[in-house]
Amino acid sequence: MSSSKIVGIDLGTTNSLISIVEGGQPIAIPSAEGDYLFPSVVGFSRSGERLVGSVAKRQAISNPERTIISVKRHMGTDFRFTCDEKSHSPQEISAMILQKVKADAEAYLGFPVEKAVITVPAYFNDSERQATKDAGAIAGLEVVRIINEPTASCLAYGLDKTEKQETVLVWDLGGGTFDVSVLDLGGGVFQVKATAGNNRLGGDDWDQRIMDWLVEEFKKQFQIDLRTDRVAMQRLKEASEQAKIRLSQETSTHIKLPFIAADASGPKHLDVELSRSKFQELTHDLVEKTVEPALTALEDAGMSKSEIDKVLLVGGSTRMPAIQDKVRSLFGIEPSKEIDPDKVVALGAAVQGAVLSGEVKDMVLLDVTSLSLGIETVGGVFTKLIERNTQIPVAKTRVFTTAADGQTVVEVHVLQGERELAAHNKSLGRFELRNIPPAPRGVPQIEVTFDIDVNGIVNVAAKDLATNNKQKIVIQSPTNLTQEEINAMVKDAAIYAEEDAKRRTESQARNKANIELDTAERQLRELGEQMSFEQQKRLRDAIERLRGSLQTYDTEKIKEDTKVLQDAMYAVSTEAYMSVGGEKAREAAEKSGFAPTARAAAGGGGEAGAEGGAEEPSDQDLFGWFQQ
Ligand code: AMP
Numbered sequence: 001m002s003s004s005k006i007v008g009i010d011l012g013t014t015n016s017l018i019s020i021v022e023g024g025q026p027i028a029i030p031s032a033e034g035d036y037l038f039p040s041v042v043g044f045s046r047s048g049e050r051l052v053g054s055v056a057k058r059q060a061i062s063n064p065e066r067t068i069i070s071v072k073r074h075m076g077t078d079f080r081f082t083c084d085e086k087s088h089s090p091q092e093i094s095a096m097i098l099q100k101v102k103a104d105a106e107a108y109l110g111f112p113v114e115k116a117v118i119t120v121p122a123y124f125n126d127s128e129r130q131a132t133k134d135a136g137a138i139a140g141l142e143v144v145r146i147i148n149e150p151t152a153s154c155l156a157y158g159l160d161k162t163e164k165q166e167t168v169l170v171w172d173l174g175g176g177t178f179d180v181s182v183l184d185l186g187g188g189v190f191q192v193k194a195t196a197g198n199n200r201l202g203g204d205d206w207d208q209r210i211m212d213w214l215v216e217e218f219k220k221q222f223q224i225d226l227r228t229d230r231v232a233m234q235r236l237k238e239a240s241e242q243a244k245i246r247l248s249q250e251t252s253t254h255i256k257l258p259f260i261a262a263d264a265s266g267p268k269h270l271d272v273e274l275s276r277s278k279f280q281e282l283t284h285d286l287v288e289k290t291v292e293p294a295l296t297a298l299e300d301a302g303m304s305k306s307e308i309d310k311v312l313l314v315g316g317s318t319r320m321p322a323i324q325d326k327v328r329s330l331f332g333i334e335p336s337k338e339i340d341p342d343k344v345v346a347l348g349a350a351v352q353g354a355v356l357s358g359e360v361k362d363m364v365l366l367d368v369t370s371l372s373l374g375i376e377t378v379g380g381v382f383t384k385l386i387e388r389n390t391q392i393p394v395a396k397t398r399v400f401t402t403a404a405d406g407q408t409v410v411e412v413h414v415l416q417g418e419r420e421l422a423a424h425n426k427s428l429g430r431f432e433l434r435n436i437p438p439a440p441r442g443v444p445q446i447e448v449t450f451d452i453d454v455n456g457i458v459n460v461a462a463k464d465l466a467t468n469n470k471q472k473i474v475i476q477s478p479t480n481l482t483q484e485e486i487n488a489m490v491k492d493a494a495i496y497a498e499e500d501a502k503r504r505t506e507s508q509a510r511n512k513a514n515i516e517l518d519t520a521e522r523q524l525r526e527l528g529e530q531m532s533f534e535q536q537k538r539l540r541d542a543i544e545r546l547r548g549s550l551q552t553y554d555t556e557k558i559k560e561d562t563k564v565l566q567d568a569m570y571a572v573s574t575e576a577y578m579s580v581g582g583e584k585a586r587e588a589a590e591k592s593g594f595a596p597t598a599r600a601a602a603g604g605g606g607e608a609g610a611e612g613g614a615e616e617p618s619d620q621d622l623f624g625w626f627q628q
Contacts, residue, residue, distance in 0.1 A: 006115040006144055006357045008152070008349025009101060011094060011132065013072040013202060014175025014316070016040050017346035018101045020109070021354035026156065026347040032104045037342060042096045043067040044083045052100040064230045068093055070176055070204065075135075076128035091131050095138035102139060115142045117353045119345050121177045122148040122195035125371060125416050126428050126458050133455070144356055146455040149174075150181035151192055152348030153314045156339055158185050166309040167193075169297070171327055171335065172345075173290065174315035176202035180294045182301035182308070194300035194389045196293040201286070203244070203317040209282045210240035214255065214270065222268050224261045232260050236270075243274055248319045251276045280322050287322050294330060300389050311335040316342045373450055373458060376413035376422035378403050385450045388418065395451040399465070402446070406438040406518040409511050410446055412462045414473065432511075433462045433471045438518065509555045513546055513562045520569055527572060535572055542568040 008026070010017045015037040018029045028036045033054050043056035044066045051059055060067040068081045074090040081088045105113050120132050129146050136143035150170035157168075165186035172179040179197035214236055215226050226232045239255050246253040257270040280287075298305065311327055313335045318324065327335045339347065354360040374384035377400070385396045402410060411432050417425030436444050445465040452458050461472035520543050528536060542565040549557040 004115075004357055005111075005113075005359070006117060006350075006353030007105060007113050008346050008351070008353045009098065009116050009118045010149070010152070010346035010349060011072065011098065011118055011120075011135070012040055012174055012345075013070050013177060014040060014204065015342070016097055016101055017343060018105045018113075019343070019346040019350035020105075021350050021359055024360065026350040026354075028343045028346060029105045029108050031100075032107060038097065038101050038104070040072065040094075040097050041067060041069050042071070042093050048084060050096065052096050060234055062231060064234045071097075073176055073200075075131040076125065091134040091138060094132070094135035098135055098139035098141060102141060113141070115144050115353070115357075117145045117147060117152075117349045117356065118143055119147055119149045119152045119349050121197065121199050122150055122179045122181055122192075123177070123197045123199045123371070124456075125426050126456070127426075129456050133457075143455075145352065146457075147349060147352055148179075148181070148192070148195065148456075149177075149345045150179050150183070150195065150314070152345045152352065153312055154181075154183050154185060154348065155351040156344045156348035157312055157336070167303065167307055168310045168312060169294070169308045169331070170312045170314055171290075171294070171318060171323075172197075172314035173317040173323060174202050175317070176200075176204055178202060178290060178293065180290075180297040182297050182303060191391070192389075193303070194297045196297040196300065198289065198293055201289055202315075203241070205286050206244050206283050206317065206320070207237060207240045209286070210243055210255075210274065210279065211236045213274075213278075213282055214240065214272065217272050218260070218268075218270055222261065222263070224263060224268060226261060229261065235260065239270075244279070244320070247274070247276045247279050248321060276321070283322070287326050290323070290326060291330065305331050308333070312344070313337045314341050314344050371416045371426075372418055373414070373416050373428075373452070375400075375448060375460075376415060380422050382415055382417070382420060382422045382425050385448065386452065392452045392456060393454050395449060397447055397449045400446045400448055402436065402439070402441050402444045404515050404519055405441050406522060407441065407444070407515050408436045408438055409434045409515070410436065410462065411508070412448060412460065412471075414458070414460045416458075428458060429460075429473045431460075431462070431471050431473055433464060433469065435467070435469055436464050437466060506553075506555050509558045509562070510550065513550055513558050516562050516565050516569075517543060517546060520565055523569055523572060531572060535568075538568045539565075539572065 005020060007029075008019045010019075017036060017038065019026050020029060021027075030036055031038050031053060035054065038053045039057040041053065041056040041060060043051040043059050043063060045051055045059065046063070046066070056067060057069075060069065066083050071081075071090050071093040075094065077090065079090055081090075081093055102113050102116075116136060118132055118136055120129055124132070132146060133143045150172055153170050153172060154168060165184065168183045168185055170179070170181045170183065172181075177197065177199045178201040179195065181195045182193045184191040184193060211233070218224060218226055226236065235257055239257055243253050243255050252273060252275040255270065255272050255274055259267045260270045261268045298308075308331055311331055311333060313324070313327070318327075318335075318337070318341050324335060351360060372384045372388045373386045374382055377383040385398055386394060400410075409432055411430055413422065413430045414428040415422055415425040416428055419425050433446060436446070447463045447465055449461045449463070450458065451460070459472065461470060463470045520539055524531075524536070524539055524543075531539070542561070546558070546561040546565050549561045552558075
């Protein structure tokens with residue numbers, strides 16, 4: 001058999017799975033232990049041995065401090081897992097899971113597994129997707145594509161489908177995440193119309209409710225708080241999950257944990273009965289939490305419930321009767337569960353792999369962005385370039401301008417999210433475009449381009465249209481890096497994070513001070529004669545003061561003196577424009593602190609020092625954007 005095959009991997013919060021297309025059909029590949037589910041658990045034994053999968057899950061009971069579960073929840077964050085003075089990033093931990101999955105699959109298939117499609121929740125942002133790619137690279141896999149889990153599910157279901165057009169809602173409730181997607185299927189085309197979800201809701205939460213209940217029951221009976229005993233809690237967690245799973249079949253279940261605690265009177269055993277109805281009462285609100293994302297997805301897709309032809313149940317937690325009842329009552333149709341809900345995502349990923357390797361033909365896959373993308377503009381406002389649920393791959397361009405006279409630097413701050421203010425969204429990165437020829441504010445044209453590739457990875461570029469000077473955020477393809485390089489980069493980012501942030505603040509303050517000095521000097525030259533003596537003196541004093549503080553490394557003082565200078569300029573421009581431009585110009589001047597040029601009347605001044613106005617675009621030329 002050839003090793004040009006591309007496997008599909010569902011790197012799950014609770015469990016991971018690997019699948020491959022054989023004879024035109026996707027099949028799940030079992031682990032060395034003979035199970036299809038590879039628990040996404042990594043542990044370190046006391047002798048320093050690395051344990052991955054079911055052995056790690058088992059030792060978690062006796063060794064909870066040396067075990068990491070649900071690492072997927074930390075992907076894309078600077079979380080570190082420390083054991084034996086060694087610290088690991090989420091990427092490294094996930095890579096350990098992927099290495100086990102890869103090795104077991106190779107042993108089963110009898111050929112090397114080199115290329116993979118890996119799935120992520122639709123709500124994963126750019127850094128979470130990138131971290132997933134990095135994990136693959138560290139594990140020695142070429143990640144040929146990252147696809148959304150609900151999209152993979154549709155691929156698994158769509159493989160043998162007819163030409164009929166259908167609108168499908170994918171309801172994916174796994175161990176740690178909940179995703180709802182609305183898709184149009186038919187004729188080999190899968191179009192994701194909308195996605196919504198909650199990446200903090202999953203089967204683990206249902207387990208937790210049973211655990212909490214067990215702890216309370218035990219306390220009532222024996223006055224012992226099991227929460228203080230991590231080993232006991234780990235046993236409780238296992239037992240809770242098992243009880244939950246049994247309750248999907250049975251109407252009542254026995255939970256027995258002998259020797260769970262002891263006091264002076266001897267060992268204590270947990271032995272209780274949990275009915276399905278009690279369980280449903282304990283978890284009623286969790287079921288209700290699934291409704292809102294479902295309705296959001298429908299609304300975003302511009303559809304009503306009655307337009308949904310099919311609901312696919314994906315993820316182990318959809319086996320719970322209460323979830324199936326909720327889906328039935330919401331949509332008024334019987335949900336599809338023909339494909340094992342645990343396997344469906346991995347099977348779909350394998351189908352995508354087969355499409356990419358050329359094994360399966362005639363299938364087109366359209367995907368959408370799950371969050372809006374844009375940049376920070378004046379006043380800390382988030383200006384979107386790509387709305388959520390836009391089909392990818394996509395590139396969008398929009399022209400911005402400077403906020404201050406003589407501004408030679410703009411900072412492009414890239415963000416992802418849905419909130420109005422930049423500070424409330426997820427920052428993806430920043431970069432500066434320098435050497436813009438000095439010109440009045442509003443004149444330079446800075447073209448910002450967002451490019452999202454098939455993996456959902458974002459590239460952002462800014463170009464000064466006058467000089468063709470360009471800067472961009474290049475997200476290096478992690479597959480070109482060696483494992484050591486990736487490890488070193490991850491480590492460095494953590495070590496230097498604070499220092500970098502300090503430097504950035506310093507340089508921003510200096511840049512801004514220099515820009516303000518330029519502007520103030522021009523104001524003196526050009527408007528000096530019209531100024532009163534007091535105004536001139538105030539401006540000159542403020543200039544001197546700021547020059548003085550620029551000789552120091554006192555960032556706070558530089559900022560303070562910049563503000564004093566801005567206030568002095570503001571007083572001048574307000575007065576000047578009061579006399580010529582009336583109320584509107586005064587308002588603009590008040591906002592900006594500078595004399596607005598005719599073209600930049602919509603722009604504000606200040607904070608971001610870049611990128612056009614916070615208000616509605618008033619000038620097509622200036623703010624126009626087009627789709628490439
Ligand atoms: P997944 O992320 O799709 O592997 O889903 C794992 C989650 O599904 C875990 O929380 C499991 O406890 C849960 N699960 C698996 N089987 C069942 C079942 N029969 N009933 C309820 N939950 C289940």
